[in-house]
Amino acid sequence: MTWPPPNSIETIPALEYNGKAGGFAECDDALRTRAFGSLKRQVPVIGQGTWQMHDRGPRAKQVAAVLRLGVELGLTHIDTAEMYGEGRAEELVADAITGLSREKLFIVSKVLPQNASYAGTIRACERSLRRLKTDYLDVYLLHWRGNHPLEATMSALERLVDDGKIRALGVSNFDVSDLQEAQAALRVRSIACNQVLYHLRERYAERDLLPYCQAHDIALVAYSPFGQGEFPSGRSAQGRTLAEIAARLDATPSQVTLAFLTRQPGTFAIPKAEQEDHVRDNAAAEDLQLSAADVAAIDVAFPLGVGDGSLPTN
Numbered sequence: 598m599t600w601p602p603p604n605s606i607e608t609i610p611a612l613e614y615n616g617k618a619g620g621f622a623e624c625d626d627a628l629r630t631r632a633f634g635s636l637k638r639q640v641p642v643i644g645q646g647t648w649q650m651h652d653r654g655p656r657a658k659q660v661a662a663v664l665r666l667g668v669e670l671g672l673t674h675i676d677t678a679e680m681y682g683e684g685r686a687e688e689l690v691a692d693a694i695t696g697l698s699r700e701k702l703f704i705v706s707k708v709l710p711q712n713a714s715y716a717g718t719i720r721a722c723e724r725s726l727r728r729l730k731t732d733y734l735d736v737y738l739l740h741w742r743g744n745h746p747l748e749a750t751m752s753a754l755e756r757l758v759d760d761g762k763i764r765a766l767g768v769s770n771f772d773v774s775d776l777q778e779a780q781a782a783l784r785v786r787s788i789a790c791n792q793v794l795y796h797l798r799e800r801y802a803e804r805d806l807l808p809y810c811q812a813h814d815i816a817l818v819a820y821s822p823f824g825q826g827e828f829p830s831g832r833s834a835q836g837r838t839l840a841e842i843a844a845r846l847d848a849t850p851s852q853v854t855l856a857f858l859t860r861q862p863g864t865f866a867i868p869k870a871e872q873e874d875h876v877r878d879n880a881a882a883e884d885l886q887l888s889a890a891d892v893a894a895i896d897v898a899f900p901l902g903v904g905d906g907s908l909p910t911n
């Protein structure tokens with residue numbers, strides 16, 4: 598059986614070309630999308646990260662252009678945070694999306710734990726909106742759990758939804774018990790997503806967290822899906838497994854990796870890429886499907902492991 602099963606994932610037409618400078622490039626391909634947790638919006642399974650980009654100096658313009666190319670290729674889910682480049686990453690995203698239809702984009706940002714008091718969360722969101730030059734965020738996340746009570750942060754996030762400044766709320770680096778506490782602290786809204794470390798050599802998320810997220814309609818977004826660029830060498834058994842599958846599917850090992858990490862319902866991945874060939878590679882991974890035999894081979898090469906029982910963050 599191939600993954601995904603033929604009717605499990607809805608697709609949307611790719612972004613139309615509007616013929617104007619700043620419009621989307623013509624693209625007829627359908628993108629692999631799925632409902633984003635309780636938000637239900639169809640979102641491409643592969644997005645774009647923005648941490649540790651060259652967001653200052655002469656390379657910044659080029660990086661913004663690559664980010665924009667990613668959007669044109671369908672990677673419309675952009676992940677950023679007030680932390681990244683101390684706000685510069687959000688400004689870079691603003692440059693990259695200038696003139697594009699806001700409704701076609703899916704922009705996620707995050708509040709730092711030290712700012713996540715009730716009033717601090719609202720102020721941080723407003724700062725992010727200004728830097729991003731947008732009226733709303735699609736999802737706003739608590740970056741990781743800190744010292745402010747979850748009740749305060751969650752109620753600020755709900756207030757931001759009520760005020761139309763964010764469409765949905767979410768969390769990052771939360772394990773099952775944190776998710777339960779966060780949900781209990783919410784009045785009426787539910788958590789749309791949990792963004793966690795998830796790559797081939799760190800599959801902790803698959804153990805209890807993913808089943809919990811699936812059961813509670815929480816999208817699981819894989820950050821650092823390439824282990825921050827730590828690819829197995831082509832001479833290692835792991836590297837050979839990926840290379841063999843990639844060669845058979847006329848794909849690259851990176852694409853096979855993304856297909857594996859997003860093979861299960863409710864999963865998304867946000868690789869960061871500032872080189873044009875990497876962005877093209879990641880965008881083309883949207884359509885790759887792995888067979889059950891491919892999944893089994895990767896499972897053997899990159900075992901689930903036992904871990905130390907706590908959610909890893911790096």
Ligand SMILES: NC(=O)c1ccc[n+]([C@@H]2O[C@H](COP(=O)([O-])OP(=O)(O)OC[C@H]3O[C@@H](n4cnc5c(N)ncnc54)[C@H](OP(=O)(O)O)[C@@H]3O)[C@@H](O)[C@H]2O)c1
Nearest residue numbers: 646647648820821822823824825826868869870871872875
């Ligand atoms: N919530 C959190 O706590 C948290 C933590 C970490 C990360 N994140 C988010 O997740 C995003 C991704 O994670 P990450 O930046 O840590 O690392 P990553 O996406 O795992 O790896 C990035 C590295 O992979 C390279 N790369 C990208 N596409 C490639 C391809 N197709 N083939 C070969 N190499 C490729 C990039 O190169 P180039 O850039 O040179 O193209 C870069 O060196 C971040 O940018 C951020 O938005 C969130």
